[in-house]
Amino acid sequence: MIRVSVVGATGYTGIELVRILQQHPNVKITSLTTRSKDPKDIEEIIPTLPKNHGLTLETFKLNKVVKESDVVFLALPHTQAMDLAYDLYKKGKTVIDLSADFRIKDAQLYEIWYGKKHTKKLLLGDAVYGLPEVFRSKLKKAKLIANPGCYPTSILLGLKPALENKLVDFESIVVDSKSGVSGAGKKLSEATHFCTVDGDFKAYKVNQHQHMPEVEALLKKFSGKKVSIAFVPHLLPIERGILSTIYLKKAKGVTPQKILKAYKEAYKDEPFVRVKPLGTFPSIKDVVRTNFCDIGIWSSARSKEVIVISAIDNLVKGASGQAVQNMNIRFGYDETLGLV
Numbered sequence: 309m310i311r312v313s314v315v316g317a318t319g320y321t322g323i324e325l326v327r328i329l330q331q332h333p334n335v336k337i338t339s340l341t342t343r344s345k346d347p348k349d350i351e352e353i354i355p356t357l358p359k360n361h362g363l364t365l366e367t368f369k370l371n372k373v374v375k376e377s378d379v380v381f382l383a384l385p386h387t388q389a390m391d392l393a394y395d396l397y398k399k400g401k402t403v404i405d406l407s408a409d410f411r412i413k414d415a416q417l418y419e420i421w422y423g424k425k426h427t428k429k430l431l432l433g434d435a436v437y438g439l440p441e442v443f444r445s446k447l448k449k450a451k452l453i454a455n456p457g458c459y460p461t462s463i464l465l466g467l468k469p470a471l472e473n474k475l476v477d478f479e480s481i482v483v484d485s486k487s488g489v490s491g492a493g494k495k496l497s498e499a500t501h502f503c504t505v506d507g508d509f510k511a512y513k514v515n516q517h518q519h520m521p522e523v524e525a526l527l528k529k530f531s532g533k534k535v536s537i538a539f540v541p542h543l544l545p546i547e548r549g550i551l552s553t554i555y556l557k558k559a560k561g562v563t564p565q566k567i568l569k570a571y572k573e574a575y576k577d578e579p580f581v582r583v584k585p586l587g588t589f590p591s592i593k594d595v596v597r598t599n600f601c602d603i604g605i606w607s608s609a610r611s612k613e614v615i616v617i618s619a620i621d622n623l624v625k626g627a628s629g630q631a632v633q634n635m636n637i638r639f640g641y642d643e644t645l646g647l648v
C-alpha cells in the first residue's frame with residue numbers, strides 16, 4: 309500500500325484523481341489539500357464519493373503532506389507547482405506534477421510560453437516526461453514525473469508511429485484539435501462561461517498554444533530532426549474529451565497497409581492505446597471516463613493524404629488517469645491497476 313496525497317484536490321484534475329485513487333487497491337489516500345483556510349466537506353466538492361469514504365479536505369501544510377505521503381500529485385495551475393515540487397522532491401517524495409512546469413527541458417522556452425521565470429531550472433533535467441508509451445523504462449525510476457498536457461497526449465500518440473517509421477513527410481503536419489471546456493480548468497472566465505460556449509464552436513490560440521513546444525520536442529525525438537506543426541485548437545461546447553484530427557502527407561512508396569501495420573505494431577502491447585481498422589474512426593464518447601486513446605487512420609492508394617484521428621478524455625488519459633498509470637509504473641504495479 310502506498311500513501312498518496314493530492315495537492316489541489318478541488319480542481320478538475322484533482323477531483324478526477326480522487327475519483328480514480330479511491331478505487332485503487334494499492335493506494336491509501338492520506339491527504340487531499342486546498343489553499344482555503346476553511347475547507348469545505350469533500351462531499352461538497354466530490355458528491356459522487358462512496359459512503360464511508362473516510363476522506364477529508366484539509367488546508368495545505370507542507371510538513372503534514374511530507375510526513376504522510378510516499379507520492380504527491382500536484383494538480384495546480386502551471387507556474388504554481390515548481391517551488392512545491394522542489395520542496396517535496398528534496399524531502400525524498402515521488403512527485404507527479406500535472407502542470408506544465410517540468411515538461412519543457414529548456415527553461416528559456418518555458419519562460420517564453422508560460423510568461424514566468426522558471427525558479428527550479430536545476431530540476432528540469434531530473435524530470436521524466438510522463439508519456440508511458442515513450443518513456444516507460446525511465447518512469448520506473450523517476451522521482452519527478454512531468455505529466456503531459458492533454459492536447460499533447462492525443463497528438464503525440466497519433467503521430468508517434470508515423471514519424472518513427474518515416475511514413476510521412478515531416479514538413480507538412482497539420483493538427484486540428486477540439487477540446488471540451490474542462491480542459492481550461494475550474495476557474496471562471498468569460499471564454500468558458502456557459503453563455504459563451506453553449507451553441508458555439510470556435511478556434512483559439514491559433515498556432516500559438518502553449519502546448520506546441522512540448523509537442524515539438526517529442527516530435528524531434530520521434531523523427532530525429534526538428535519538426536514543426538501547424539496547430540489549431542478549438543473549444544467544443546461539451547464538458548470533456550479531445551478529438552485531434554491530424555493531416556499528413558504520405559512518404560514515397562508507403563501503402564495504407566504499411567501505415568496500419570506500423571500503428572498496430574507500435575501499440576500492440578500498450579494497454580491504453582486502441583488502433584481501429586483502417587477507415588474507421590473514434591469518437592469522444594468512446595473514450596470518456598476511460599484511460600484509452602483511440603486512433604483511426606484514413607489512407608488510400610489513390611491519394612497522398614493520410615488522416616489520423618485520435619480521441620481521449622482530457623481529464624483521464626490527458627491528465628489524472630495517465631498520472632495514475634505513471635504512478636503504477638513508478639511503484640512496480642500492473643500499469644492498468646485502478647484504471648479502465
Ligand SMILES: NC(=O)c1ccc[n+]([C@@H]2O[C@H](COP(=O)([O-])OP(=O)(O)OC[C@H]3O[C@@H](n4cnc5c(N)ncnc54)[C@H](OP(=O)(O)O)[C@@H]3O)[C@@H](O)[C@H]2O)c1
Nearest residue numbers: 316318319320321342343384385386406407491493494627
Ligand atoms: N483540465 C485538464 O483537462 C488538464 C489536462 C492536463 C493537464 N492539466 C493541468 O493540470 C493542472 C490542474 O488543472 P485543473 O484543470 O485541475 O485546474 P483547476 O480546475 O483550475 O484546479 C486547480 C486547483 O489548484 C488550486 N490552486 C492552488 N493555487 C492556485 C492558484 N494560484 N490559482 C488557482 N488555483 C490554485 C485550486 O484549489 P484551491 O483553490 O482549493 O486551493 C484549484 O482548484 C494545470 O496545471 C493544468 O494545466 C489540466
